[in-house]
Structures are given as structure tokens and as C-alpha cells.
């Protein structure tokens with residue numbers, strides 16, 4: 196193995212520790228209550244304490260990045276840096292853009308290079324509206340994504356956050372395709388203490404969404420969160436089904452406040468392809484990246500925003516109801532670079 200290959204391998208390993216680091220810093224921050232305040236964000240996760248377990252991994256990444264840049268900053272360094280970024284799922288185009296920008300700025304010291312990279316990463320995520328819009332009476336949040344990415348779990352987590360923030364959400368189980376889907380949602384609803392509107396198995400998802408709005412009007416609930424099926428393998432049906440749900444909701448509730456796409460943070464470029472397919476169906480207002488607790492690829496958040504232009508609004512950090520936090524881009528970047 197040449198020295199260069201060894202470098203690349205070493206730093207790729209560092210990337211495996213990257214997401215762990217991100218979790219730690221973002222959780223620490225949220226526990227300190229530094230996230231912006233808004234109705235849907237007021238309640239931060241009482242996340243289980245994984246900080247100590249992962250703390251060393253995080254600073255390890257920062258150290259390795261430092262020594263990579265400190266090794267002389269020649270062509271090999273830039274190549275190695277690009278590999279590290281690509282391995283983090285940041286996307287080939289953005290990785291090469293970032294490295295080009297840092298390189299052409301001709302940093303004279305490792306610290307300068309690091310600062311340039313840090314600034315560019317912060318800028319990549321800056322200026323996006325990450326607030327969750329709860330306009331509407333009731334507000335309507337539609338949650339879409341392929342099977343298994345974590346939609347139902349995310350809805351439960353969102354409902355819990357909203358409730359704790361004083362809102363009165365109800366859920367609509369518009370995934371009528373999978374037999375057990377509405378039972379799963381109902382179990383979560385029970386646990387969280389919110390009402391769920393269920394339809395018939397195999398019934399019309401749009402009519403369940405409609406029922407959700409009607410029920411909200413009856414009970415005075417201020418937010419309806421709509422769970423949907425994610426049969427991406429049949430894109431035509433999916434489009435028709437989602438299109439109908441949205442039309443019905445717009446007619447009944449006046450608007451859809453949020454169209455949130457849930458993406459499995461470990462799915463890499465695959466997830467981005469899914470996102471594009473859903474984006475074709477209807478305009479997405481935000482992305483929830485789930486399973487970031489098991490992800491070694493913190494770069495995915497950049498790829499989502501760079502390639503799709505849709506802001507990441509939440510990240511999922513586990514299977515529990517408290518394991519959802521508002522996405523804080525600055526904390527995220529700092530964690531990525533081991534700056535916290």
C-alpha cells in the first residue's frame with residue numbers, strides 16, 4: 196500500500212466516525228437549548244446520552260483532518276480531502292467544487308485551509324428557511340417517503356414535539372396500502388397521547404386525509420399530520436395517489452403547510468434519487484434525515500440541499516419518540532470538522 200493509499204484509507208475511516216461526531220455535538224447543543232425557538236421547535240429532545248461514547252471519535256476526525264492538511268498541502272492532499280468528502284456522501288460534484296475552491300484560494304497554512312473549508316461548508320447550508328410552517332386552520336403536514344425510511348416513526352416524534360410545545364396535533368393514517376400501517380401509527384398515537392383518524396384497509400388515502408381535516412375541525416385540533424404510503428416502485432400510482440391527497444387537502448384545509456420528505460440518512464445517493472422522484476410529484480418544503488444515529492455519512496445533509504435545493508429541517512437519531520431534533524446547520528458543520 197502506497198503512502199497515499201494509506202492516507203486515503205485512514206481518512207475514509209475517519210469519515211466513518213464523522214456522523215457519530217455530528218450526533219454528539221448536535222445533541223449537546225440541543226440539550227443546552229440553543230436551537231431557535233418556534234412553536235414546533237420549542238421542545239428539544241431529551242436524547243439518551245451517547246456523548247461520552249462518541250466524543251473521542253468526533254475529535255478524532257478533527258485531528259485527522261488537521262494532520263491531512265498539515266502534511267504539506269500538495270496535489271495528493273487535495274485528492275485525499277476530496278476522497279474524504281465523497282466518502283461522507285457529500286456528493287461528487289460538491290466535493291470537487293469545495294476542494295477546488297479551497298485549493299485555488301492557495302491557503303498557506305493547514306489552519307487556513309481548514310478555515311476555508313469550514314467557511315464553505317457553513318455557507319453551503321446557510322440562509323435556508325428551516326422553520327416548520329404551521330399556517331392554516333388546521334395546519335396540514337404531509338409526510339412522504341419510500342417504505343421503511345421512518346415516516347411513521349417521524350410522525351410520532353413530530354406529534355410529541357408539537358404536543359409538548361402546546362399544539363394539538365392529530366394524525367391521519369393515509370397509508371391504507373400496508374395492512375399494519377395504520378395499526379403502527381395508532382400504537383404511536385396512543386403512546387404520544389394524540390388522536391388518529393383511520394380509514395379502511397385498502398381504502399382511499401385521500402378520503403382518510405379529508406377525514407383528518409374534518410376531525411380536526413370538530414375537535415379544534417390545530418394540526419393534522421398525514422402519514423402516506425411510499426410505493427415508489429409504482430411511480431405512476433404514487434403520483435396519482437399523492438396528487439389526489441394534496442388536492443383534497445388544499446380544497447378542504449385551504450393549503451398544505453408542509454410537505455416533508457423523509458429520507459434514510461444511510462441510503463446515500465439512492466436516497467437522493469428517491470427524493471427527486473417525490474419532488475416530481477409535488478413541491479417539497481423540507482427533508483427529515485432519519486437514522487443518522489446509525490449513519491457514518493454526515494455529508495448527506497449537504498448533498499440533499501445542494502442537489503435538491505430543499506432544506507433539511509429535522510434529523511432522526513434513534514427509534515424513540517424523543518429522538519428527533521431540529522437541524523442546526525452550524526452545529527452540524529462544526530461537529531463535522533471537530534470544531535466543538
Ligand SMILES: Nc1nc2c(ncn2[C@@H]2O[C@H](COP(=O)(O)OP(=O)(O)O)[C@@H](O)[C@H]2O)c(=O)[nH]1
Nearest residue numbers: 342343344345346347348485486511512513514
Ligand atoms: N436507528 C433509527 N431507526 C429509525 C429512525 N427512524 C425510524 N427508524 C426505524 O426504521 C424502521 C422503519 O420505520 P417506519 O417509521 O415504520 O418507516 P415508514 O415505513 O417510512 O413508515 C423502524 O424500525 C423504525 O424504528 C432513526 O432515526 N434511527
Ligand SMILES: [Mg+2]
Nearest residue numbers: 346347370376
Ligand atoms: Mg409507515
